[in-house]
Amino acid sequence: MVGVGRRRGAGGASAAPPPDAWLVEVANDASRDAGGVPVALLGDYLPLLADAAVTGRRPKRAELDAVGQLGRQAAEQGISAGRVVQLYLSAARRLWQNLPAVARSPDSERVRAAAAAVLHVIDEAVATLAEGYATARRDLVRREEALRRELIDDLLRGDSDLGALVERAEPFGLDLARVHQVALAAPSRRLPDTDAAISALEAVIFDRLGDRDVLVATKEGLLVAIAPADPAAADRIVPAVNPDNDLGRLMHRELDRLRHGHPWRVAVGRAHPGLYGIARSYEEAREALSMAGRLHVDDPVVNAHDLLVYRVLLRDQPAIVDLVSSVLSPLLQARGGATPLLDTLGAYFDTGGVATEAAKRVHVSVRTVTYRLERIKMLTGYDPYDPQHRFTLQAAVLGARALNWPAEPLPAAA
Structure with missing residues (x-):
């Protein structure tokens, strides 16, 4: 390992600091530069850089795999990709500035060779770090989507354990004690890019309703949105509707901007309180969607309260x-x-x-x-x-x- 200068200890005797102490200082400074990203996410990256500057050695596959694993850890800890990359670049910059073999060398060729070797390690390490980070993010998204679908299924079924559902709904920001309504969106053919549709719907509902208590997912080829409703609208036959914030109209306008899925039909159940109210609103929306097709309703947005007479007749x-x-x-x-x-x-x-x-x-x-x-x-x-x-x-x-x-x-x- 690269040597460091001696320091004078107590009583005038000179004592050598612990090996790699200067690398620890570099790591801590880089962590501060990156907004407090944990030093542990650097792993053996700094010794790799120092070794490359002195010997020109390229990193081994196992060493790069370890960096990729650190990228996965960063993603799992919720650290942004930008901050973890900044940690690695800042660490490389600070190490280069303080590397004794470079800072004190009068040999320009040696400095250029060291720079090339260090840059090669930086390039491979950061690329591997980013790849590991991206892989972990994809896995997290898939896991979250699976959990979201399972939660949606249990909420819409309405017969699951309430205590367990409350715990599972909390990470998604869903308060099951509130009044909610369910809307279903059916594409004309196959369901298009679900990620794009879900992101678009969540964004516009959050923006208009001003509330994070929203859940959007897919179920049986349909897009399902569970959104909060005005408590005064709970169980009201014909709710007072604000056209600008009507859930069905919001969804239809946003989905209509997507490249695929036209024409969309959206059905909205009435607002009901509590866990079982979500399942009830879903059944109303599903029935309204089916009824609108059978009745050849022209309006692409149908509300369950408009079709109550048909529910009474068919009961x-x-x-x-x-x-x-x-x-x-x-x-x-x-x-x-x-x-x-x-x-x-x-x-x-x-x-x-x-x-x-x-x-x-x-x-x-x-x-x-x-x-x-x-x-x-x-x-x-x-x-x-x-x-x-x-x-x-x-x-x-x-x-x-x-x-x-x-x-x-x-x-x-x-």
Whole structure:
């Protein structure tokens, strides 16, 4: 090892300091330069540099592997890559300035050879350090993603141990005592780059909602977002929505900027408190997503509270099947089938019973609308203009939409 000068001890006797004491000083100074990065992360890097300057020796594979392992340790300790690289570069600079074999040598060729050898060690060591750091970060990201997916699955299932879930949710900043709502985003084809989508959604939700209590992950080909909600909105049928901060609109706008996945559909469950509220909101969002597809909803963002009437109708499916069959099945006898008459009747109810507006929706004349309504009265025995008949007809129309009838046959009676 490179020698150091002697110091005079007590009583005038000269005593040699411990070998490599000056390297310890260099390491400590480099640590301070890098903002307090632990000296231990240098390992045998400084002796390698000193040895290279004196002998020209290149580092062995095992020595470089040890540096790579130190890079992994830095990543696992949460130290930034920039700071750990700064530690190594600062250590190299300070060692070169204090290296006795160089500082005191009058031989320029020797100095150049030493510099070349030291630079070679720096190059290989820093590259290996960075590679080890990157590998560890990738492993950490994969582990975190796996933990995130497992946590999401257990939260959405709603039947896991509450105490264990609270502990597992804490590292992700999720407070399970709060009010949350769940939103699901479905791409048109396959799910695109999930990392980009998750990062984009987390960033925009954090920014708009001003809260870190957000979790975004993937589940069964969908993007899932669990976000905090206004406590006053908990279990409210129709929440007051701020268009700028509406979770569904935020997600759709951000996802629409991605290169793949168009067109997106987003479904949002209602806000509910506690752990089981998350599972409940998820079921509502999933049901709304499925229902929106069956109902051919035009809006790419659907809220569970807007489809509550369909949930009520389908809760007693045998009854709604019976209603649709009894009231609307006679429309199958019409020329052209039941669909044109059913679409006209639905448009008529959706526009508040205004034939002119209904005609615009189904792209026919007002005369055609009135003719079809009369035809419906004749076939079913229910008059769309009669207030007593209208409720039955409208409930049957909503039930037909929910069951996707007549495109699909009615479910068999239990």
